[in-house]
Amino acid sequence: MIKPKVLGLSKALVKYYAMKKRTPISVTMQVSDKCNYSCSYCNVWKMHRKEMTTEQMFKIMDELKEIGMQRVGFTGGEPLLRKDIGQLIDHAHKLGIVTTLVTNGSLVEKRIHELKNLDILAPSLQGPEKVHDKQIKNGAYKNIINAIKIARENGITVKVSIPKKFIMYVDGEKFKQVFINLIGNAIKFTEKGGTITVNAMSEKNHWSISIRDTGKGIAKENIPKLFDKFFQVESYMTRDKGGIGLGLAIAKHIVDLHNGDIKVESELGKGSSFTVIIPKSLETEFDS
Secondary structure (H helix, E strand, O other): OOOOEEOOHHHHHHHHHHHOOOOOEEEEEEOOOOOOOOOOOOOHHHOOOOOOOHHHHHHHHHHHHHHOEEEEEEEOOOHHHOOOHHHHHHHHHHOOOEEEEEEOOOOHHHHHHHHOOOOEEEEOOOOOHHHHHHHOOOOHHHHHHHHHHHHHHOOOEEEEEOOOOOOOOOOHHHHHHHHHHHHHHHHHOOOOOOEEEEEEEEOOOEEEEEEEEOOOOOOHHHHHHOOOOOOOOOOOOOHHHOOOOHHHHHHHHHHHHOOOEEEEEEEOOOEEEEEEEEEOHHHHHHHO
């Protein structure tokens, strides 16, 4: 049976049962192995594990909320293939949990009415059209673009600029979480009618990807603390948005594992820019 992955669960359980103290935790729920694509880099669609029932999922979310769950990410396979995905999102929303759904984009339009309580929609984009379709299937890129279009129709502009044949040599599964967190934060803290821009560049010695938003911005004195676990900037990660500061700490940790860095530029009232820099020395390690 598919089980949820919980960041820092052991420590959270000890604190809760020993001291009745809740610890903010982030949970990834792989809600289904089923997928309408058979990507070359992913083996999930080859698995046939039994899915938890709706009631079992509700119970797990209730129990994890009790010990401190603040964020939950629904992944797959393709989570939109679950008939009850809307119910799972709604249940998490009622519990006050920030929700993210990772999708290949193909079913977003068909099921958009079930995503009204979703906080972050994270379409999985592998690169420009030829690269994306080669790794997934012909037409998959257009499905992602359509999903982004639907997001724009809901009030937020998303701009993506990726050079042709842009490829980064990184751990794809881990790095997916980096962009879920960085782009998710940009979406969450940019008001309706704002703009989010994603740019990728290949320099001589490194790759860089920047996510720029026109959101509230961050005070300069708070920028050095952004990647501290659970640090919350009131002007950026406000309580009404459900921010807990955990996502940025996770992103920084994964980038550090790749010997990279995250640069932050921000000004109150003018938005923020997060730039991920990865050295090209990793290319040799991946080729060897």
